[in-house]
Amino acid sequence: MLMLRTLLTTSIIVEILVIRAAAGETRSTETYRRIKAAIDATPSVDTHDHLWPFDRLPAYTQTKAGRQVNLSGLWRNSYLSGYNPVIPWKPDDDFDSWWGRAKGNFENVRSASFYRYQQAAFQDLYSVDFDQITDEQAHELNRRIVENYRDQRWVYHVVTERANIELMFNDPHWACLDFAQSYPWEVLVFNVTTLFRGFHPGEYTNEGGPWFGDPYAFAKKHGLPADTFDDYLKIVERLFIEAKDKGVASLKCTLAYLRSLRFENVSHERAAAAFGKRRQQLSPEQVRDFEDFLMWRLCELSAKYELPFQIHTGQARIQTSNPMNLVDLIDANPKTKFILFHGGFPWVGETAVIMQKHGRHVWIDSVWLPELSYSTAKRAFHEWLDAFPSNHILWGADCNHAEGIYGATELHRRCISEVLAEKVTSGDLIEEHAVHIGKQIMRDNALELFPQLKDRLWKHKGVKMEPGPK
Ligand SMILES: [Zn+2]
Numbered sequence: 001m002l003m004l005r006t007l008l009t010t011s012i013i014v015e016i017l018v019i020r021a022a023a024g025e026t027r028s029t030e031t032y033r034r035i036k037a038a039i040d041a042t043p044s045v046d047t048h049d050h051l052w053p054f055d056r057l058p059a060y061t062q063t064k065a066g067r068q069v070n071l072s073g074l075w076r077n078s079y080l081s082g083y084n085p086v087i088p089w090k091p092d093d094d095f096d097s098w099w100g101r102a103k104g105n106f107e108n109v110r111s112a113s114f115y116r117y118q119q120a121a122f123q124d125l126y127s128v129d130f131d132q133i134t135d136e137q138a139h140e141l142n143r144r145i146v147e148n149y150r151d152q153r154w155v156y157h158v159v160t161e162r163a164n165i166e167l168m169f170n171d172p173h174w175a176c177l178d179f180a181q182s183y184p185w186e187v188l189v190f191n192v193t194t195l196f197r198g199f200h201p202g203e204y205t206n207e208g209g210p211w212f213g214d215p216y217a218f219a220k221k222h223g224l225p226a227d228t229f230d231d232y233l234k235i236v237e238r239l240f241i242e243a244k245d246k247g248v249a250s251l252k253c254t255l256a257y258l259r260s261l262r263f264e265n266v267s268h269e270r271a272a273a274a275f276g277k278r279r280q281q282l283s284p285e286q287v288r289d290f291e292d293f294l295m296w297r298l299c300e301l302s303a304k305y306e307l308p309f310q311i312h313t314g315q316a317r318i319q320t321s322n323p324m325n326l327v328d329l330i331d332a333n334p335k336t337k338f339i340l341f342h343g344g345f346p347w348v349g350e351t352a353v354i355m356q357k358h359g360r361h362v363w364i365d366s367v368w369l370p371e372l373s374y375s376t377a378k379r380a381f382h383e384w385l386d387a388f389p390s391n392h393i394l395w396g397a398d399c400n401h402a403e404g405i406y407g408a409t410e411l412h413r414r415c416i417s418e419v420l421a422e423k424v425t426s427g428d429l430i431e432e433h434a435v436h437i438g439k440q441i442m443r444d445n446a447l448e449l450f451p452q453l454k455d456r457l458w459k460h461k462g463v464k465m466e467p468g469p470k
Pocket of ligand 1: 050
């Protein structure tokens, strides 16, 4: 009887522990803390950001005291601004006048992941609890941000030391075809999105804009003819050669914001019919033919030049951005290495089945996912680790300032650690394997997919990354 009671009590305690873990208290367990500490200590390979050259950071704000990166600039360039914009800074504002109008803007987003990742950065980098910030603390936080951004060492420090990122892929969408590196820890990405407009040179009129890459300017610079569709395809291939030459590691495509991810295998002839005509002279079907053909050509070139293809899937133009739309393209291009960005959010179960069927040459990248929805990211990591091998998951921060990169990295580490700790607690994983998987996602998987990056690792040398002389 006594034994039975002891047994019962023990099982009740175990049950309570499991329920507590399931109810979100995982982060207070020792298992979580140990896994998180091991993952924090692992220098990461971040597969996606948009970190502009330091003097062109989009967070710069024109103030009466001159051009500064301030609190307003950081929030304006955070994911919060996509859903719940913080009130703009006016040219005649000082901090207190702006804050007076802005401080109410956070009321409805306290629980949203696109707010919480920045909160994590303010907490860890400035010891400020943004949830309970006072006017005085906000004033002081702003002063410290302005001070930090007087020197680009701040960005170096936060990215490489505080966020513990060893290498960071950078998608320079402001100058897609320049292949110019701005930071020593940066891995270049070739953003091919603007090539899809190549049916006419008149498509490239936004010189200097945020999404810029003119293949005709590249052709002119290199003395390449650009009169026929075949000339154009040769220019595209020359860009691949140039990209490889400059050390680019992967391709990136964000067409999911503009059109469907279903790309038909159209004939050369049909695609050529759109070439040399202005958009107004073309039907939407003709434009689509051109784009579809080019996508298949880019997949071939991706395989030929060994540049894995990062493709934005999910949250974009949601009518047509379900990653399932890519399956025919993936199926027909087994030599191309596809990387499905953002986990396909919200279609994370769809990406899991794509991995089960085509996982040999497909990777999932959880970039941006925890900031879109932390709980969806948790579900995704749980399901993915149940469904396919752990060496095909990558991660990235997808931000354009130091605090964003830090916050997104911290949220990722937290999310992955939480999922792994839950799997350990439920008896589905031993802790040693959990730590191994965490390190795979944050670092090792990227080095396995991009083995050339092993030559660029620097942390083991015990050096510090410093900006070079100007
Ligand atoms: Zn991005």
